Amino acid sequence: MDNEKVGVSIQDAKGVWVFAEQREGKVMNIAFELLGEGSKLAKDLGVELSAVLMGDNVDGNIKDLFAYGADKVYFVENAELKDYRTEPYTEMMNQLIKEYKPQIVLIGATNIGRDLAPRVAGRVRTGLTADCTQLTIDPETTNLLQTRPAFGGNLMATIICPESRPQMATVRSGVMKKKEPDYNRTGEVITASYDKSTKVRTVVKEIVKEAGRAVNLEEAKIIISGGRGLGGPEGFEILEKAAEVLGGVVAASRAAVDSGWISAKHQVGQTGKTVHAKIYIACGISGAIQHLAGMQNSELVIAINKNPAAPIMQIADYGIVGDYKNILPLLIEEIKYVNS
Numbered sequence: 001m002d003n004e005k006v007g008v009s010i011q012d013a014k015g016v017w018v019f020a021e022q023r024e025g026k027v028m029n030i031a032f033e034l035l036g037e038g039s040k041l042a043k044d045l046g047v048e049l050s051a052v053l054m055g056d057n058v059d060g061n062i063k064d065l066f067a068y069g070a071d072k073v074y075f076v077e078n079a080e081l082k083d084y085r086t087e088p089y090t091e092m093m094n095q096l097i098k099e100y101k102p103q104i105v106l107i108g109a110t111n112i113g114r115d116l117a118p119r120v121a122g123r124v125r126t127g128l129t130a131d132c133t134q135l136t137i138d139p140e141t142t143n144l145l146q147t148r149p150a151f152g153g154n155l156m157a158t159i160i161c162p163e164s165r166p167q168m169a170t171v172r173s174g175v176m177k178k179k180e181p182d183y184n185r186t187g188e189v190i191t192a193s194y195d196k197s198t199k200v201r202t203v204v205k206e207i208v209k210e211a212g213r214a215v216n217l218e219e220a221k222i223i224i225s226g227g228r229g230l231g232g233p234e235g236f237e238i239l240e241k242a243a244e245v246l247g248g249v250v251a252a253s254r255a256a257v258d259s260g261w262i263s264a265k266h267q268v269g270q271t272g273k274t275v276h277a278k279i280y281i282a283c284g285i286s287g288a289i290q291h292l293a294g295m296q297n298s299e300l301v302i303a304i305n306k307n308p309a310a311p312i313m314q315i316a317d318y319g320i321v322g323d324y325k326n327i328l329p330l331l332i333e334e335i336k337y338v339n340s
């Protein structure tokens with residue numbers, strides 16, 4: 001590659017960075033998950049792990065970043081950085097990367113991360129692998145091996161970025177595991193100043209939260225999920241009742257979401273959320289590889305399906321063959337009885 005075009009030279013690049021995404025002043029869980037993964041990479045490379053925290057009045061989060069594994073925090077505080085906006089965040093990351101030269105930058109594949117990561121990669125002229133499910137270091141070359149599903153989830157591709165630095169990857173929430181926090185850990189804070197000449201063409205006037213109950217599938221312990229086999233939106237009403245008695249949340253396959261029976265924020269799978277439930281109950285879901293990609297790390301999978309040969313039955317710990325409309329009401333009554 002033309003050396004002129006390289007943002008950070010390979011020889012100079014050192015350290016693993018995690019973008020500590022914050023919303024309303026609070027660092028999101030994804031940052032702690034990335035720190036958990038980043039600390040393994042940093043250890044394998046024998047380098048420091050750093051978090052990049054930007055915002056306004058966000059210094060209260062620094063201790064958490066150290067507790068979850070950061071050795072260093074690059075900290076930028078300015079009113080312009082209060083809420084995420086593309087231009088100031090991209091410019092600040094660009095400046096920090098060019099000045100401090102990390103070899104790896106990890107960003108959450110959240111709505112914010114999906115906006116920020118490609119812009120930063122473009123600015124610093126490096127590559128970006130989105131939605132990685134595994135990150136390891138090649139012991140021979142020290143390149144970051146970035147693995148992600150490809151070709152509709154039919155194969156896993158391992159991607160490298162051998163000619164430019166930093167090596168940038170995004171990871172979805174729930175894919176990596178955070179470490180147990182250790183509040184005895186501290187580290188170095190490097191305070192950088194915001195460049196007031198940054199051209200910002202957007203103003204956040206108001207943040208309007210989507211109406212309706214928030215769904216936190218990534219952290220749910222019990223999930224009851226519905227697919228095309230539910231036959232219509234009314235099927236999700238039965239699932240809601242079951243979720244209520246089980247103390248769980250409702251999820252869905254893409255087929256159910258695409259049919260308009262439930263909103264996309266409930267989707268589990270390759271293009272939805274990745275979950276690690278203690279109990280995952282799949283109702284009327286066939287078990288396509290793209291769905292399994294998001295739920296197969298659940299501890300106990302129960303499948304309710306009319307078809308005993310549905311692929312979901314192969315990964316289920318318990319398979320119940322039959323119509324969910326008959327089975328779920330029985331299950332709800334039984335749980336109510338046990339709980340009474």
Ligand code: FAD
Nearest residue numbers: 227228229253254255269270271272284285286291306324
């Ligand atoms: P179907 O495959 O149609 O299965 C319905 C099941 O319901 C069948 O097994 C049937 O036996 C059973 N059934 C029918 N009636 C009843 C009843 N009354 N009681 C009990 N069981 C019944 N899919 C995802 O889920 N998440 C993703 O993130 C995702 N990403 C994708 C990304 C790409 C690039 C592509 C190409 C596809 C993706 N898909 C995803 C789609 C995926 O390939 C499947 O099409 C989808 O998961 C099928 O959903 P389903 O299991 O609900 O429907």
